[in-house]
Structure formats: structure tokens, C-alpha cells
Amino acid sequence: xxxxxxxxKPIQPQGLTLVVGLPGIAYxxxxxxxxxITQLKADLFGEVYSKHFPxxxxxxxxxxxxxxxxxxxxxxxxxGTDVVFLSGNAQAFSPEGQYExxxxxxxxxxxxxxxxVYSVAALVTDRQFDAxxxxxxxxxxxxxxxxxxxxxxxxEHGIIGGENGLVLGLAxxxxxxxxxxxxxxxxxxxxxxxxxxxxxxxxxAIGVLTQILGVxxxxxxxxxxxxxxxxxxxxxxxxxxxxxxxxxxxxxRPSYVT
Amino acid sequence: xxxxxxxxxxxxxxxxxxxxxxxxxxxxxxGKLAIDQLITQTKAQSLxxxxxxxxxxxxxxxxxxxxDPSLPGMGGAVVEGGxxxxxRVQLFASVEPPLILVRGYHANFEGQFTVGKKTVxxxxxxxxxxxxxVAGFGTTEKKLCVAANTQALLDEMKAKWGLGTGYxxxxxxxxxxxxGLAKLRGIEAVCLFAGTQPVEEDLEYPDNExxxxxxxxxxxxxxxxxx
Numbered sequence: 141x142x143x144x145x146x147x148x149k150p151i152q153p154q155g156l157t158l159v160v161g162l163p164g165i166a167y168x169x170x171x172x173x174x175x176x177i178t179q180l181k182a183d184l185f186g187e188v189y190s191k192h193f194p195x196x197x198x199x200x201x202x203x204x205x206x207x208x209x210x211x212x213x214x215x216x217x218x219x220g221t222d223v224v225f226l227s228g229n230a231q232a233f234s235p236e237g238q239y240e241x242x243x244x245x246x247x248x249x250x251x252x253x254x255x256x257v258y259s260v261a262a263l264v265t266d267r268q269f270d271a272x273x274x275x276x277x278x279x280x281x282x283x284x285x286x287x288x289x290x291x292x293x294x295x296e297h298g299i300i301g302g303e304n305g306l307v308l309g310l311a312x313x314x315x316x317x318x319x320x321x322x323x324x325x326x327x328x329x330x331x332x333x334x335x336x337x338x339x340x341x342x343x344x345a346i347g348v349l350t351q352i353l354g355v356x357x358x359x360x361x362x363x364x365x366x367x368x369x370x371x372x373x374x375x376x377x378x379x380x381x382x383x384x385x386x387x388x389x390x391x392x393r394p395s396y397v398t
Numbered sequence: 399x400x401x402x403x404x405x406x407x408x409x410x411x412x413x414x415x416x417x418x419x420x421x422x423x424x425x426x427x428x429g430k431l432a433i434d435q436l437i438t439q440t441k442a443q444s445l446x447x448x449x450x451x452x453x454x455x456x457x458x459x460x461x462x463x464x465x466d467p468s469l470p471g472m473g474g475a476v477v478e479g480g481x482x483x484x485x486r487v488q489l490f491a492s493v494e495p496p497l498i499l500v501r502g503y504h505a506n507f508e509g510q511f512t513v514g515k516k517t518v519x520x521x522x523x524x525x526x527x528x529x530x531x532v533a534g535f536g537t538t539e540k541k542l543c544v545a546a547n548t549q550a551l552l553d554e555m556k557a558k559w560g561l562g563t564g565y566x567x568x569x570x571x572x573x574x575x576x577x578g579l580a581k582l583r584g585i586e587a588v589c590l591f592a593g594t595q596p597v598e599e600d601l602e603y604p605d606n607e608x609x610x611x612x613x614x615x616x617x618x619x620x621x622x623x624x625x
Contacts, residue, residue, distance in 0.1 A: 141515060146582070189582065191511030195465055196570040197578035199545040203552050203563030205589065207578035233467060233507075 143190040143232075143244035151185050151214050155221035156254045157353065158245075158318075160307045162210065162231045165262035166325040166338035169304045172260045172345045173227045177213045179357035182225055186212035188245065192237025193230045210241070215355070223353055224249070231303050242307045246314055256283075257311040257318030258352065260345045261304040262338075263295070264327040272324035272341045274348045279312040283319050290351040295322055319352075321345050328376060336372075339365040403516045408444040413496040417620065418521045418529040418585070422502025422572040424463055426594040426605035428534035429573050432612045433501050439613075440622065442490035442499050445524075448516060452509020453485040461601040463571030465507035487517055487572070489524075495621055498524055502572035514575035522583050529587040530619060531577045532612050534605065535565040537593040542615055545569075546588040547581040555588060559619060565591050590615060 161173025176182070188210035198206045210228030217223060226245060232238040249257065263275055276292035277300070278284035284294060299305070300320055308320045323341040330336055343362045350357060419436060421429030436442070454471025475482050490499040498521060505513040521529070535543070543564030546552045555561040569577065569589070580587035592612040597603040616622070 141511070141582075191515070193511075195507060195510035195514075195575055196568045197574045199566050199569055199589075201566050202549075203545045203566075204549065205545050205547050205569070205578055205581075205587070207575075207582070 141189050141191055143188065143192065143241045145212070145244060145248055146187045146189065147185065148187065149183070149185040151222070153214065153222035153224065153252050154216075156249065156252055157221065157223045157256045157258065158226065158249045158254050159223055159349070159353070160226045160245075160257070160259040160304060162226070162228055162303050164231070164302050164304055165264060165327050166335050166341060168262045168323050168325060168338055168341045168345060169260040170227055171337055171339055171342035172349065173225050175342065175346060175362055176215075176349070176355070176357060177225050177227060180215040180355060182213035182215035182223075184211055184213050188212065188226075188228065188241065190232055190237065190241050192232035192234060192241060194233055198229070210245075217354055219354055223355070238303050238306050239310070242303050242310050246307065246310055246316070250314065250316070254316060257308060257316050258349065259304045259308050259318070259320045260349065261300050261302075261320055261322050262325045262327060262341065263298070263322040265324045266326070267324065269324060272344045274344050275322045275324070276319050276348075277308070277322070278319035279308065279317050283317050287319050287321070287348065287352065290348050292321060292348050298322075321348055326373075328373065337369065339369050403512065404449040405516075405520065406447045406449065408446055409491070411443070411445055411491045411493070413491060413493065413498065413524065416491070416496040416498045416524060416526055418498045418500055418526045419616065419620065420500040420502060420529060420531045420573050420576050421533070422463075422504060423602055424571050424573060425461075425534035425536060425596060425601055426608060427602050428592050428594060428605055428609045428612060429532050430501070431604055431606060431609035432532045432616065433499055435609065435613050436497075436616065436622075437490050437499050437501070440492035440497060440499070442492040442497065445489040445491040445498065446520060448487040448489070448513070448520065449484050450505060450509055450513050450516075452505040452513055453487075453503055454506055455485050457504070463504045465504070465510055465570070467507040470506040470508060487513065489520065497620065498526060500576070502576065504572050510572070510575055514572060514579050517572075517576055518579045518583050518585070521585065526585055529577070529580050529585050530616065531573050531587060531589040532616060533569070533573050533589060533591055534594040534608060535591040536596040538595060539593045540608070540611065541593045542611060543591050543593070544588055545591065546586070547577070548586050551586050551588050559615065561590070561615070590619070
């Protein structure tokens, strides 16, 4: 099981679009795609397992055990085309593993007539903003123009770490069209080093992505979550400010340890 | 010499619907202690050994099950009872009741899935359809709880033995992965967790009392006579 797709319910997708949102910085990709899966009531039809996922299992609140995995959900749009969402609780750990898992998924998508590949990722910035910008990079000028028309700004240069970026690079290599949406975030981390979710950024990504996919979702639950995190981020910023102040004041006068 | 995995069949034994019991040196070594006790108690015979280049003798991580991709450990030999051998996962068989007792061994990061999967493959080949994993979980309470890969098995544990859920979170190492992989191969699996107080300086420091508590419960679940 270097990378294995377990199909739970066979599907025959029409005009398939693949949308990838795996856990990464501020969980923007995962939050965005999970939100769309929930709001659109997309059907779980497949699971992805790999020896390249971190080697442990999760015991859930209900006492059931779960291997780390990716999931495939499908949603049929009003236009009669299918969107397949790839999300999950892990990314492959090493570059080799990420290549293997991404290639396996793209090969499945190609076998099923994929038309476009989109992914959602984070763009970490120090820029202060009221609303995060959504940037885009694409496999072609045409796809880039389409995303620009939906409100995304082209990304001039940068890197997209992990499978949310790799899947687009590999898609291009395999002759597929697609784009990666990158939303601005400050990328706060908890003291344990884990990223703190950024629903405000995810909301911005969803705003562009839903236009691209031609779907509509209720944004109120995401807005509520974003407001809660806005408050938490404001508190974190205040703590940071106070700590900086205290450190500056301590630096002004001599201190002794006895 | 060793590619990834080598199996040495020590004995050929036909077991009818064997139940697998899995333990490895995890938190407070409860799983390992419990399996060793059951091997002694049932006079189980060695069935197969699984060797792998991914099994270190010296771990660079503390505890051994906290696999880290940049710390693969060191290969080497182990000496037990005056005999030298390589580190290995050992399968023992008891005919009555039909049990396969798995004495697990933590592979390094690179090999954890490979070793776990091969172990589950071996159990499938041996006709195993049910697995009981035994391990420890950190708590100040001296209690037992379970997790499973089906709701039906959780319900059974509650109804038959009064065992409820009680641990949530990650389960690392050999036993955790074997537990997780079982479902993909159609094995229903339950894990019996014994509560134990972690010793921060040495998380694998043996807790004989918690292990004995787990074994007492395993004896009931497996239909074994107490020692």
C-alpha cells in the first residue's frame, strides 16, 4: 500500500473536476474543502491509504480506531458535472511519499476523465490586512484569466509546499489544466508548533472556489467560525504586543538573579 | 541480505478460527508484559518470526515507538537466553483455545507500515478474523477501557464485560498500526487499554500491576483459565 485508493462506492463521473485541500499551513485547504463537502452534502465514495502517511492511528471520541487517510467525496453540480473533493487527516510525510500519493490520485482522476484540477493552499504573509487576498497560480494563461475574473490575484513568485502544491505541478506535467488558490494568512502556530486554523482565510478561498465550480453554499457557519477566530487572533496579537513591551522595558533597566 | 521482510516459519500448525492477541513494548511496556505472560500461561509454541531491515536494536528516539524519519536507529543483534538472533516480530500459537500471540517489535519510521502490514497479512493467512490488542494509556486511574474498529465490537465489550471507551487520541507504534490496518483486511479488532501512570523519564518503564490487570481481563475475554 505505497498509495492505495479503496473505492467504497463506484462512480462514473461526468466532466470531472478534482479539488484538493489537504492539511497544511493554517489548515486553509482542508478547512475550505471540508466545508464544501459538508455544505454540499458530497458523498464519500473512496479512501486513500498510504505507507507514507505518519505511522500511527487515531482513537476517536466514540472509541473507534482510524488509520490516517485521505477521503474522496463527490458532488454533482446543477450543470450535471461532477466535482470530486480530496481531503483527509494527513499528508504523506516525505517528498517521495507526496509524489507517490499525488500521482496515484491524479492517475485515478485521469482514468475517470478529469477536466480540471484545483487545489487550495496558504500564502503566509506579514502584511496587515482587513480581508485576506486570494492569489492564484495556474497551468495556463486561460485558467489564470478565469480565476482572475472570479476575484483572485495572480501570484508572481513563491513556493507551494506539500501536496496542495505538488498536485498542481504534477497535473501540469501530466497535461492537465488547473489552478491553486492561495489565501493570505499570518500562519499562527500554537506553542506545540501546530498551526492554528484560519477560517477567515478559508472563507476567502471558498468565495473564489464556489464561483469557479459553479456551486452555492451557505457561508454563515463559516463566518461565525471566522468571527470566533478573529477574537482569538486579536487576543494572541495583544499578548504578543504585551510581551514585546515587557521585554523592551526589562531591557531598559538592569536585572539581577540572586 | 534482508530486503524488507523475511518470514521464517518455525512451525506449521493448523488452527481453527484463531484469535490474534497483539502486544508490543509501548507505554509502561504493558502490551509486551501481557503477551509474555500469555505465552507462558498458554505454553504457546513459536509459529513464525518476521525479520526486517527496518527493525533497529538501538533506537534513537525515546520512547522507542516515537518514530522519527530523521532518527532511523541502529541495526544489530539481540541475545536472549544465551542465543543470538536478529530483532524480530514473533508469532506464537496456542492450540486450545486457538490463539496466535503476536509479540510485536517497533520498526523505525520508514518500516512501520511495511512491518505492520506484513504482520496483518500473516494473520490473515493463518485464518484470523478477530484480534485483541493490549496496550497502556496514560491516566492516574487504575482502569481498563476499550477501542475497536467496529461499533458492534464496542457494544459486545460493553454488554459482555462491562468495558467502555475511555481513551481518545493517537496510538503510536507497532500495535497501533496493526490495530488500524486490521480493518482493511477484514479483521475485527478491539484494543484493551490498561490505565497507567506515565513515567516521564522512561515511558516504557514496566508497570506489572497494570499489565496483570489487563491479563486478568484478557483471560476472561479469551476464555482462558487464570494462571
